[in-house]
Amino acid sequence: MNIFKSRRSIRKFTAEPIPQEVMTSILEDAMSGPSAMRRDPWEFIVINDKKMLADVSSFLPHGGLLQDAACGVVVCGDIKNAHDNSESYMLQDVSAAIENLLLSAESRNIGSCWLGVHPRxxxxxxxxxxxSLPENIIPVAVIALGFKAETKAPETRFNINKIHYNGF
Ligand SMILES: Cc1cc2nc3c(=O)[nH]c(=O)nc-3n(C[C@H](O)[C@H](O)[C@H](O)COP(=O)(O)O)c2cc1C
Incomplete structure (x- = not known):
C-alpha cells in the first residue's frame, strides 16, 4: 500500500474508538518529524469526549465532521519553544508533525481529516x-481521527509542471 496516495481526507467515521496504544503510536510518529534546531515545539491535546468534540467543532466552520470522529487532536505549537521564538519555524515544525500523524493513521487504516485553525x-x-491555553501555546489545526465509514480511491495530484530542475 502506498500510504502517500491512499491517505485522503476522511469525513465519515464509525463509532469504534481508537485503542489507547494505537493513539500513542500515532503520536509517537507525529513527534518523529523534523524540527528546526530539534526544538520539538509541538503539543497535542487529544479529545475523545463527545461533548468536547462537539464544543470544539463549534469553533470550526468547516469542522462539523469532528462531532462524529472517534477523537480529535488539537495540534498546537509552543512559540516559546520554537527556534528563535519564530512563528514561522513553529508552523513548519508543527505541520511536519501533522503530516506524519496523518500518514501514521493511514498506515493503520484509520481515517483522518485536517481541520484548519491557524491563521484564523x-x-x-x-x-x-x-x-485556557497559555499565551505561548498556539492551536494550529484540529485533526479528526476515526475508523473509516467511507472509502476514497487513492489519488495522485502529480503535476510535472510543478517540478523545476536547476532553476525555476
Ligand atoms: C491547512 C489545511 C486546512 C484544512 N481545513 C479543512 C477543513 O477545515 N475542513 C475540511 O473538511 N478539510 C480541510 N482540509 C483538508 C483539505 O480539504 C484536503 O486535504 C484537500 O481537499 C485534499 O484532499 P485529500 O486530503 O483527500 O487529498 C484542510 C487541509 C489543510 C492542509
Whole structure:
C-alpha cells in the first residue's frame, strides 16, 4: 500500500474508538518529524469526549465532521519553544508533525481529516479560550481521527509542471 496516495481526507467515521496504544503510536510518529534546531515545539491535546468534540467543532466552520470522529487532536505549537521564538519555524515544525500523524493513521487504516485553525483569529481565540491555553501555546489545526465509514480511491495530484530542475 502506498500510504502517500491512499491517505485522503476522511469525513465519515464509525463509532469504534481508537485503542489507547494505537493513539500513542500515532503520536509517537507525529513527534518523529523534523524540527528546526530539534526544538520539538509541538503539543497535542487529544479529545475523545463527545461533548468536547462537539464544543470544539463549534469553533470550526468547516469542522462539523469532528462531532462524529472517534477523537480529535488539537495540534498546537509552543512559540516559546520554537527556534528563535519564530512563528514561522513553529508552523513548519508543527505541520511536519501533522503530516506524519496523518500518514501514521493511514498506515493503520484509520481515517483522518485536517481541520484548519491557524491563521484564523476567531478559531485560534475560540480554542485557546476553551482550553485556557497559555499565551505561548498556539492551536494550529484540529485533526479528526476515526475508523473509516467511507472509502476514497487513492489519488495522485502529480503535476510535472510543478517540478523545476536547476532553476525555476
Ligand atoms: C491547512 C489545511 C486546512 C484544512 N481545513 C479543512 C477543513 O477545515 N475542513 C475540511 O473538511 N478539510 C480541510 N482540509 C483538508 C483539505 O480539504 C484536503 O486535504 C484537500 O481537499 C485534499 O484532499 P485529500 O486530503 O483527500 O487529498 C484542510 C487541509 C489543510 C492542509
Amino acid at each position: 483569529r476567531d478559531r485560534i481565540e475560540g480554542i485557546s479560550r476553551y482550553f
